Each structure stands twice: as C-alpha cells, then as structure tokens.
Amino acid sequence: MLKASEIRDMDAGQIKDKIFELKKELFNLRFQNNVGQLPNTANLSSVRKNIARLYTISKEMNIKIS
Helix, strand or coil: CCCHHHHHCCCHHHHHHHHHHHHHHHHHHHHHHHHCCCCCCHHHHHHHHHHHHHHHHHHHCCCCCC
C-alpha cells in the first residue's frame, strides 16, 4: 500500500507511470477474479484505493493525467 508521503515525494512522470502500472495490475486481478483464480480478493480494493490515492494527490499537485 502506498503512503501519501511516498506519493508526494514522486514527480509527475513517476505518478503517471505508477497509475498506468496499477491499472494494468487491476485489469489482471479482475480477470483472475472472474476466472476464479484469485486467492485474495482484498488485493482488488487495495489496488483501487492506491489508484484513487494517486489521483487525489496528483490533483493536489495540479498534475494533468489523461
């Protein structure tokens, strides 16, 4: 789980890369969950929360993410 202080230490490029990486991970977790191969479903909510945390802090820093 990412901490807000860790995210604030990142620059804009690192935040965008981390969001992209977590979105790919979320896609894979959703796929595993639908197939029935995901042992720990708490990972889904953890990744979603990390993405939301990244978006929130990027808004605070006025970083445009498309």
